[in-house]
Amino acid sequence: MFDLLSLKILIFTPVLAAIIIASPLFGTNFIYIRRFAKTCGTIHFLYSLLFIVFYNFGVESFYDEIMIFGSGWLEKLGINAAFGLDGLTVLLAPLTSFIFLISLIVSKTMIRTKHKMYYSLMFILLSTVLGVFCSKDMFLFLIFWEAELIPLYFLISEWGSCNCKHSAMKYLLYIFCGSIFLSVAMIGLFFYGYLSNGELSASIDFLRVSMTDGIFPVFLKKLLFFGFFTGFAVKLPIIPFHIWFTDSQSDSATPISMVLSAIIINTGAYGIIRFNLDLFPELFIKYSPFIMIFAVINIIWASLAAFKQNDIKKTIAYYSISQMGLFLLGLSSLNKIGLDGAIFIMLSHSFISAGLFLITGLIYQVAKTKTLQELSGLGEFMPILMLFAYVINFAAVAVPLTIAFPGQLLVFLGAFSSDCSIEPLAKICSFIAILIMLLAASYIFKLFHKIFCTSQFYSTKKYHDVSGHRLMCIAVICFCIILFGCFPDSLMSIYNNFTESLLEILRV
Amino acid sequence: MQFFTDNILLIFLLPLLTAIIAFTAHFFKFAISQKTVSVISTVTSIIGAIYAAALYYTYNNCNEITEFSVGWLSIGDLTISAGLLLDNISATFLLILMIVNIIIQIYSSQYFNNQKNYNLYFGYLNLLITSITALSLSSNLPQSYVFLELTGVLCYILTNFNYEKSQISESAKKSFIINRIGDMLLLSGIIVFIYFVLTYPISNNSELLSYKELAETAADFYVYLSDINFYIACILLFSGAIVKSAQFPFHIWLTDSINGPIPVSALIQSVATVSAGIILTIRLLPLFELSEPVLKTIIYIGLFTSVICAFFASGQYDIKKMLAYSTSSQLGIVFPAIALLNxxxxxxxxxxxxxxxxxxxxxxxxxxxxxxxxxxxxxxxxxxxxxxxxxxxxxxxxxxxxxxxxxxxxxxxxxxxxxxxxxxxxxxxxxxxxxxxxxxxxxxxxxxxxxxxxxxxxxxxxxxxxxxxxxxxxxxxxxxxxxxxxxxxxxxxxxxxxxxxxxxxxxxxxxxxxxxxxxxxxxxxxxxxAPLWFKKLSLNGGYISNLYDIFIDYIVEFFRNFTNIIDYFFNFTAYIVKFFSWCVSVSQNGNIQTYISYAIFSSAVLLVLYLLLIAGIGGI
Amino acid sequence: MDLLIFEIKNIFLPETIIIIAALFNILLSLFFGKNAYKFSERLTLVSIIISLASLSFGISHCGYTIFSENFIQTNFTIIMKVLILLGAIFTVLLSQNISKKLKNQAFEYHSILLISIFASMCLVSSNDFIPLFISLEILSVTSSLLIAFWNKYKPKEAALKFIINSAVATGFLLLGISYMYGISGELNFSLLNINYYSQDTSLLFGISSVLIIIGLTCQLGCMPFQRFVPDIYQGSPYPIAAYLSVVPKLAGFGILARIIGTLMYDTPILQFVISFAALYTIAYGLIGGIRQTDIKRFLAYSSVSHCGFMLLSLSIFSNYGVSSFIYYALVYLFMNFGVWAAAIIFVNCSGTDNIKDYRGIFYIRPYYTVAFLICLISLAGLPPSSGFLSKLYLFIALTRLDVSGLPILIPASLLTVIAVFLYFNIISLMFDRTPKNNCIIPAQHMNTKIVVYFCTLMILLTFFFANKIIALSMFASIGI
Known part of the structure; x- marks a missing residue:
């Protein structure tokens, strides 16, 4: 019964669907294409839910390997296409396919041109992101990491608004520079894995073993650590490298910016956990104060930068950057509470930013403008959307009983009680980080009131309220936000043993 | 009476149920007319009042505590649990709340009779009532924080009810943000105490900071912590109550929240702020009693607010603003009363x-x-x-x-x-x-x-x-x-x-x-x-509210041009690459003699490099 | 006599078939009239395929030297010959349009092409400096003749530049060979290898090896002589430019690999000098390519940068280096011919070389653009294509033996960022919504379309089934 749950199917069926859509079989009748895409999306999401169900019933962790002509994919180079799911990724995979499903459904009205190309690129992107989460081999991770670039480049540049080509190129170059650092660090690690015990292999578990007893010169280990960290810092937009994120968010169409902020950032966060925390525990402990300082800068800087943005999407992009700063804060606190909080924020951030971008998309669809000055008083015409905007804004500001609150509480608590080397730093950082509650509230509600509440003084157009499939999408996201906000333990119990295993690595 | 204590949840679920009915009526345009929704909500509030009166009399003379809780959020090995605690304090609060609830329901059924989103108002109102009941019945500090914030949020939604007028929505936004300051301070206080529970072997039962054992845990806190730490932690907690019940520095949000509909501001100023701030201080009294300076600050803040706000109220001509200031001054008096009397x-x-x-x-x-x-x-x-x-x-x-x-x-x-x-x-x-x-x-x-x-x-x-x-x-x-x-x-x-x-x-x-x-x-x-400047000072509340606006605008302006410094750095690298490509295209001018001279020059470079390396290596 | 027959039958058979075909081509030109180009084309194709098949005879006789040790047959040379012949097939397929225009001159065109292929096969398998020099000269002469075949001014100017460039390069080469002969008195690689490998390499030996490498770089378009490449490719017709960018380069790199393998494989200083030259070429090719508006010059610069990468792989004096070179050369062959074939198709339909005219061709010919896109992505070195894998294997080989490879790895990998920027400029153009020209790609370009789709297919196949190919390249790199 377990071969039903093969990771190969999970990861490569979207590629199959993409090929079918791109093939001349469908012609250019976009209604069929759309329906086919949506059915594939739903099937894929239900299939990924199966993994959580089986994971709960004690199936420890899934493992799957692709064999070509009987031997591993690149046996000679020690790279074999091995996929596996553990505590964290068993949650991330269904979350990814859920967000994709929502963005596919929403793109019914938001994408007007080149449907065939759009849906095939979306499915390719889905499979590459799943590949990043499930790959157990270092170079396989790198391959999927860079394979993400091409579909997303086209998605941003083809359906974006004003200067989307420029921001797509910026996205491509930033992330590719990051992945250059990654590949150099990986090659260094690969070399030392081979040197320490002779056997050529790039699988992460093997490298973790060889790291401990390896004959690494400490200087080189630091170099590799920073290589990995900068690679992931570009993707998880840490402040100096965040420019690609805000530009590509403000210029891409709504479903793509939903996917970009909800999923693509998680790959950066996942990478830091998988490589920096897993493979270099003692260095991570040594540099955790600096990472904490990075986190706090990230939070405060992004929040303050978000104040005077006149583009709604840029403000929300800065919001995601400050949330990822919180994730880093939780990670660098090096205790169980902090790690739980960090992973919870990773999950909650996906829902909230997806919801926020969906709302901006709906507003853009009706009011045809993104700049704040031209928007005002939509509340009269769209009360239902305003109600959902209420819920999502409260979630963004981490009001209790929404999904963001448990994560933020745990992170602040973890940061406060973390015994990092510089004694008072953790406490100061957590107190500064708590400011996010105030700052986030002020700029998000400034946005909310400017869009919905102020009186509609000039336009006489009749805006029709949100309805049909868009209403269903927003309702589903709000339902998840409230459901996981009221019952956070349901999520935390799944990735609980993952954080415990991380702690053993950190302790040893 | 046993019936009442057993299914205590009933008092909690009744308003919630009416809220859901009201929301469905509003959104799905059922045949339920406005009349039936208001009748349902008043009837449920009356039942709730009777229920609260019965509870009040069961718990009035004996202070027997019944309490049950279920795990909500696990922190490490401890858990924040969600439960209901019934003793004479919460019984009296419940009684006051339920009676005010009846008054407000009747009044607003008439006040709103012709407006369009009538049911939506009743939905929000009943949600607010549920959150205040849950707040007054909450059994531990984190849970009361949760419902405290929910009350603040729902007050904000209700004051922002007719959001068309920009003046109303601006003031509602400001009141919400100032409430957030209170939540932030309270949360940091809670975090400090949870940290103490984690580091020092204080209470062994799994429920965190529950009010029942607060007396013993407070004693352990006092023993383990140095005076300053204890004082700071208590002040952080108390500041949450200060902001919620609109004491001195944060009284502005009350004067902003009056722009909402009349029954809403009546409810907020009579029960919501009162129950939020006062309940918290009463529940935490065993903690505050231990250290003398904390009590002193409570008394002085209370008295100072009462005088200042009374002074501001005396200069007002707007009746609602005057009532807002009078609320914060009346509440100011309650704090020393709590500190001094039983x-x-x-x-x-x-x-x-x-x-x-x-x-x-x-x-x-x-x-x-x-x-x-x-x-x-x-x-x-x-x-x-x-x-x-x-x-x-x-x-x-x-x-x-x-x-x-x-x-x-x-x-x-x-x-x-x-x-x-x-x-x-x-x-x-x-x-x-x-x-x-x-x-x-x-x-x-x-x-x-x-x-x-x-x-x-x-x-x-x-x-x-x-x-x-x-x-x-x-x-x-x-x-x-x-x-x-x-x-x-x-x-x-x-x-x-x-x-x-x-x-x-x-x-x-x-x-x-x-x-x-x-x-x-x-x-x-x-x-x-009185002299003109005196009147002016008290009329616009000591210019504190516009102090806030200036403060926020100033920070934001400072950071406005800070953010795009990073952009210049990355554009610079792109510029360098473009400059080199220009150099290459210049050297590619098409005639052979330049190519050959470049070729000979670069092969000479290779040879010299080789010789240098040989000499370098050889020399070492 | 029977030894001669044995040697030709087993080892030298592919070359002989090519030469016979070339001569036969010239003879036939006398009898056939105007539209005989089809026949000459088919004749050359058949002869190349037969010689490709006949290569398999030589597999069992690895390590044999023939014609008194002037030529050698090893696994490495067999693979290089396979690549060269594959390149030749692609060139013949691509030059369908030219041979149609040349009418009866097509025979001469094909025969010169065959002679140049013969020269490059001899160059790869030569085991002595004399045959090396002779085949190098034949190769450069025939290439310039091929460039000059088109009676316009630009090809003539390009051919002249090519001849002068190769003349200067052979100057360096001869200087190096004479020094080498001066020291050892030997010209044969295996004898040199036996006598001079063990002794400490004197200064003169080092200088002569550097000079030889400089002499060879002319064919490779690497550091000292890389400035000629863009002008030559811009001048020459498309198929010839495609041919030049692949076949002579593979032959040059093959012989360079064998020289390095046999004569100078444990001198770290030379290793550093070659990698410096390689890095310079990569940087020159990529940075030069940014401002190009002409597709030919752009592809010339990109081929310069790829030759830089191949020189970098050879600068690792180890088996891993050579095996990564073989894999890179294979992928480079398919990438380059794919891109050049796509360019040919576009030129035939729209007639312009300007990159700006590639705007919006996705909406006219989607499948053609997707193939063009995959080739460009693999040139840029992004994952789903084998371009990425070849670069990854190259970087792994760089640090295989010791960590001294890292300082070279970092600049090389940073330069790939410019490569991505370079190629994605064109890709973003292709998908631009405002199509200026509405050219319809005529159907009769069957041959070039076959080449394009075959190359894209091979790029993807070599990515997914890379294990077998890497195993083969590792096996071949041992007995160089």
Missing amino acids: IKNTLFYMSVNSFAKVSLFLIAGILISFIPKSSSNMLDMPVSKHQYPFLGFCYLLTVFSLSGLFFNGFFIGEAILGQLLSQNKKIAASFYFLYLLLTSFYLFKSYFIIFKKNKKHFAEKNKISSCLIIPIILSIVFIFYPVFDYKTIILDFSKNYEIFKLFDIIPVSVPISVIAVILAYFAASNKIS
Whole structure:
């Protein structure tokens, strides 16, 4: 019964669907294409839910390997296409396919041109992101990491608004520079894995073993650590490298910016956990104060930068950057509470930013403008959307009983009680980080009131309220936000043993 | 009575159910007319009130605690649990809340009768009631934080109810943000205490910071922590209560939240702020009692707020703003009462304050509805005592009870004063006297201005619907309820404070109030008037609110041009690459002799490099 | 006599078939009239395929030297010959349009092409400096003749530049060979290897090896002589430019690999000098390519940068280096021919070389653009294509033996960022919504379309089934 749950199917069926859509079989009748895409999306999401169900019933962790002509994919180079799911990724995979499903459904009205190309690129992107989460081999991770670039480049540049080509190129170059650092660090690690015990292999578990007893010169280990960290810092937009994120968010169409902020950032966060925390525990402990300082800068800087943005999407992009700063804060606190909080924020951030971008998309669809000055008083015409905007804004500001609150509480608590080397730093950082509650509230509600509440003084157009499939999408996201906000333990119990295993690595 | 204690959840679920019905009615446009929704909500509030009264009597005399809780969020090996704690404090709160709830439901059923999202209002109202009930019944600190914030959020939604007018939505936004400051401070306090629980072996049971064992855990805290840490932690917690019940630095949000509909601001100013701030301080009293400086700060903040806000209220002409300031000053008095006296009696005073506020707001609502442009300025209220004798009488009654002249307001004031004098806190006592003077001054001034005898432009006497009158009568009745329920409250009250001791203070406090009344009478007919700057200062609340706006704008402006510095760095690298490509294209000029010279030059470079390396390696 | 027959039959058979075909081509030109180009084309194709098949005879006789040790047959040379012949097939397929225009001159065109292929096969398998020099000269002469075949001014100018460039390069080469002969008195690689491998390499030996490498770089378009490449490719017709960018380069790198393998494989200083030259070429090719508006010059610069990468792989004096070179060369062959074939198709339909005219061709010919896109992505070195894998294997080989490879790895990998920017400029153009020209790609370009789709298919196949190919390249790199 377990071969039903093969990771190969999970990861490569979207590629199959993409090929079918791109093939001349469908012609250019976009209604069929759309329906086919949506059915594939739903099937894929239900299939990924199966993994959580089986994971709960004690199936420890899934493992799957692709064999070509009987031997591993690149046996000679020690790279074999091995996929596996553990505590964290068993949650991330269904979350990814859920967000994709929502963005596919929403793109019914938001994408007007080149449907065939759009849906095939979306499915390719889905499979590459799943590949990043499930790959157990270092170079396989790198391959999927860079394979993400091409579909997303086209998605941003083809359906974006004003200067989307420029921001797509910026996205491509930033992330590719990051992945250059990654590949150099990986090659260094690969070399030392081979040197320490002779056997050529790039699988992460093997490298973790060889790291401990390896004959690494400490200087080189630091170099590799920073290589990995900068690679992931570009993707998880840490402040100096965040420019690609805000530009590509403000210029891409709504479903793509939903996917970009909800999923693509998680790959950066996942990478830091998988490589920096897993493979270099003692260095991570040594540099955790600096990472904490990075986190706090990230939070405060992004929040303050978000104040005077006149583009709604840029403000929300800065919001995601400050949330990822919180994730880093939780990670660098090096205790169980902090790690739980960090992973919870990773999950909650996906829902909230997806919801926020969906709302901006709906507003853009009706009011045809993104700049704040031209928007005002939509509340009269769209009360239902305003109600959902209420819920999502409260979630963004981490009001209790929404999904963001448990994560933020745990992170602040973890940061406060973390015994990092510089004694008072953790406490100061957590107190500064708590400011996010105030700052986030002020700029998000400034946005909310400017869009919905102020009186509609000039336009006489009749805006029709949100309805049909868009209403269903927003309702589903709000339902998840409230459901996981009221019952956070349901999520935390799944990735609980993952954080415990991380702690053993950190302790040893 | 066993029935009530068993399914305590019923009192919690009833308003929730009505809220859901109201929401479905609003969104799915069912055949439920407005009438049925308001009837359902009033009926459920009456049932809730009966339920609360039954609970009140079961728990009034014995302080037996029943409590159950279920795990909600796991922190490491401890868990934050969600539970309900029933003892006499929460029973009295529940009773006050439920009665105010009935009054507000009846009033708003009439106040909103023709507006379009009628059901939505009732949905939000019942949600607010559920969150306040959950707050008053919450069994541990994190849970009360959760419902405290939910109350703040729902108050914000309700004040932002008719969001079309930009002035209303701006003030609602500001009040929400200032509430967030309170939540932030309270959360940091909670985090500090949870950190102490984690590091020091304090309480062994899994429920974090639950109120039942707070006494023992508080003692352990005090033992383990140094004084400063303990003081800071307690002040952080207390600051949450300060912001929620609109004490001095944060009283602005109350004056901003009055722009909401009348029943909403009545509910907020009477029960929501009161229950939020006061419940928290009462529940945490065993913690605050341990250290003397914490109690002292509580007393002084309370008194200072009462005086300042009373001063601001006296300068107001807008009746709703005046009532807002009076709420924060009345609440200011409750804090020293909690610190000094036992909690039971402060609850009795707080009930007086709540019901008086409700009645004043409801009367103000009716008065404002008479003014054509519905501005709430007291000067142009075309009402005189003769036209509406009943309104005048009710207004006078509540003003008497609030200003401490009349029977029930009088008792608590004297008790506080006696306690302060006995502990010879001279300054505190003088603060209290000033407070007494100013409260009676601005209350009676407002009465005289509104209900002057000879109003020049008489409005035609339109009939006030009965639905508006009944809630006012109800609230007046419940103001004097403690007087009727003589035995339980007054006797128990006088037992502690030797009744005769009270009477020697009377010669001091009563004449102050009488002088204030006379002053108010003259100020009303502006025969005497304070210097202009004095009036201006108190009129716009000491310019504190626009202090906030300047502060926020300044920070933001500072960071505005900070963010795009990073952009320049990355553009610079792109520029360098472009410059090199220009160099290459220049060197590619097409004629062979340049190519060959470049080729020979670069092969020479290779050879020299080789020789240098040989020499370098050889030399070493 | 029978030894001669044995040697030709087993080892030298592919070359002989090519030469016979070339001569036969010239003879036939006398009899056939105007539209005989089809026949000459088919004849060359058949002969190349036969010689490709005949290569399999030589597999069993690895390590044999023939014609008194002037030529050698090892696994490495067999693979290089396979690549060269594959390149030749692609060139013949691509030059269908030219041979149609040349009418009866097509025979000469094909025969010169065959001679140049013969020269490059001899160059790869030569085991002595004399045959090396002779085949190098034949190769450069025939290439310039091929460039000059088109009676316009630009090809003539390009051919002249090519001849002068190779003349200067052979100067360096001869200087190096004479020094080498001066020291050892030997010209044969295996004898040199036996006598001089063990002794400490004197200064003169080092200088002569550097000079030889400089002499060879002319064919490779690497550091000293890389400035000629863009002008030559811009001048020459498309198929010839495609041919030049692949076949002579593979032959040059093959012989360079064998020289390095046999004569100078444990001198770290030379290793550093070659990698410096390689890095310079990569940087020159990429940075030069940014401002190009002409597709030919752009592809010339990109081929310069790829040759830089191949030189970098050879600068690792180890088996891993050579095996990564073989894999890179294979992928480079398919990438380059794919891109050049796509360019040919576009030129035939729209007639312009300007990159700006590639705007919006996705909406006219989607499948053609997707193939063009995959080739460009693999040139840029992004994952789903084998371009990425070849670069990854190259970087792994760089650090295989010791960590000294890291300082070279970092600049090389940073330069790939410019490569991505370079190629994605064109890709973003292709998908631009405002199509200026509405050219319809005529159907009769069957041959070039076959080449394009075959190359894209091979790029993807070599990515997914890379294990077998890497195993083969590792096996071949042992007995160089």
